[in-house]
Amino acid sequence: MTGSAVTGPFGLSAALAEREQAGLLRSRVATDGASGGRLKVGGGDYLNFSANDYLGLADHPAIKVAFQEGIERYGAGAGASPLVTGYSRAHQQLEETLAEWLGLEAVLLFNCGFSANQAVLKALLGKEHLLWQDRLNHASLQEMGSQLPCKMKRFGHNDMAALERQLEPNRGLIVSEGVFSMDGDQGPWRALAALAAQSGNWLMIDDAHGLGVLGPQGRGTLAAQGVNPAGVHIQMGTFGKAIGVAGAFVGGSRELVAYLVNFARHYVYSTHMPAAQACAVIKSIELVRAADEARAQLGELITRFRQGAQALGWQLGASNTPIQPLLVGESSAALQLAERLRGRGVWVSAIRPPTVPVGTARLRITLSAAHRAEDVDRLLDVLGPCPADNERGGTHAA
Numbered sequence: 372m373t374g375s376a377v378t379g380p381f382g383l384s385a386a387l388a389e390r391e392q393a394g395l396l397r398s399r400v401a402t403d404g405a406s407g408g409r410l411k412v413g414g415g416d417y418l419n420f421s422a423n424d425y426l427g428l429a430d431h432p433a434i435k436v437a438f439q440e441g442i443e444r445y446g447a448g449a450g451a452s453p454l455v456t457g458y459s460r461a462h463q464q465l466e467e468t469l470a471e472w473l474g475l476e477a478v479l480l481f482n483c484g485f486s487a488n489q490a491v492l493k494a495l496l497g498k499e500h501l502l503w504q505d506r507l508n509h510a511s512l513q514e515m516g517s518q519l520p521c522k523m524k525r526f527g528h529n530d531m532a533a534l535e536r537q538l539e540p541n542r543g544l545i546v547s548e549g550v551f552s553m554d555g556d557q558g559p560w561r562a563l564a565a566l567a568a569q570s571g572n573w574l575m576i577d578d579a580h581g582l583g584v585l586g587p588q589g590r591g592t593l594a595a596q597g598v599n600p601a602g603v604h605i606q607m608g609t610f611g612k613a614i615g616v617a618g619a620f621v622g623g624s625r626e627l628v629a630y631l632v633n634f635a636r637h638y639v640y641s642t643h644m645p646a647a648q649a650c651a652v653i654k655s656i657e658l659v660r661a662a663d664e665a666r667a668q669l670g671e672l673i674t675r676f677r678q679g680a681q682a683l684g685w686q687l688g689a690s691n692t693p694i695q696p697l698l699v700g701e702s703s704a705a706l707q708l709a710e711r712l713r714g715r716g717v718w719v720s721a722i723r724p725p726t727v728p729v730g731t732a733r734l735r736i737t738l739s740a741a742h743r744a745e746d747v748d749r750l751l752d753v754l755g756p757c758p759a760d761n762e763r764g765g766t767h768a769a
């Protein structure tokens with residue numbers, strides 16, 4: 372009686388204790404800034420292999436100036452939601468920039484990718500619809516999909532035969548990712564577009580990790596795979612990863628955008644991103660488009676890391692992107708490894724369930740064009756040879 376009065380109806384302490392016992396309790400580390408592939412934490416200076424700042428733009432002087440000039444012109448905050456007075460010329464310019472860059476008819480801005488994904492699914496899918504999702508899609512997609520009245524079917528990761536068996540003609544939406552956030556591999560977008568077209572269903576890409584990194588001018592996974600964007604009805608991307616700022620967009624037909632302006636609740640009932648942020652993103656996209664050389668350097672770092680890690684006996688994922696999972700298996704082993712690396716000045720995050728499937732805990736190593744070849748060599752040196760008892764750890768995730 373007194374116990375439940377103290378803890379209330381939600382059982383917070385039991386949930387936390389259970390997580391702790393399973394070795395899965397999360398906590399945060401306050402950093403003192405990241406720049407140039409380095410991270411400052413608690414007076415220490417680390418090589419940073421856990422950011423999504425793939426092109427090293429988060430600290431770029433020209434983007435900071437664009438942000439500052441945006442603040443001078445528009446102030447710090449948007450002041451209102453976009454349908455009231457929060458939508459500015461800067462927001463409109465960013466939408467036009469994105470549309471031109473990616474070959475989209477129209478674009479809409481969101482405060483973050485999590486809400487963009489949730490807004491789209493919620494606005495489109497009623498109880499008469501079906502939603503097909505790759506099993507490894509981002510939490511924002513899985514979670515909203517399972518809460519909606521529509522029927523959701525999950526297909527095995529990149530398993531097009533499984534998806535084809537599940538599809539019903541003209542019933543709903545297929546969603547997958549350009550580059551999978553924890554595995555770094557790509558979705559098979561030609562096959563996805565063909566299945567969507569054959570079955571008369573809509574197709575949506577979440578390209579949070581492909582945008583800026585893949586394809587000519589960094590146009591993303593579809594451009595890299597030579598897929599006509601017209602065959603993908605909804606494109607979503609974020610500004611917090613390779614773009615180096617924050618926020619997100621959804622693009623597609625003019626009709627789709629007009630529909631979302633009217634029915635996407637996360638858009639209509641939320642204060643718009645600051646106009647200055649839109650100014651910073653416009654500047655970043657200009658740099659991203661011109662960064663083919665940085666992308667080529669990044670490709671060289673990826674190859675260098677993969678060859679080195681394989682020679683040391685580590686299990687890697689099937690990834691040719693900056694996301695390089697080092698498969699370990701047990702959560703405790705992944706944590707210990709991350710701890711050991713930190714002790715030697717290398718910051719890498721251990722990723723554990725429920726973020727990834729049970730038994731596939733990993734180090735999620737991310738490379739950036741801000742790194743130098745010596746930085747990758749240092750990482751490999753600190754990793755050292757894979758211990759023998761880890762060697763089979765990764766095989767069930769491969």
Ligand SMILES: *Cc1c(COP(=O)(O)O)cnc(C)c1O
Nearest residue numbers: 483484485509552577579609611
């Ligand atoms: C990071 C991420 C998101 C969320 O984007 P935010 O802007 O960080 O909210 C959505 N989808 C994928 C695949 C992501 O990796």
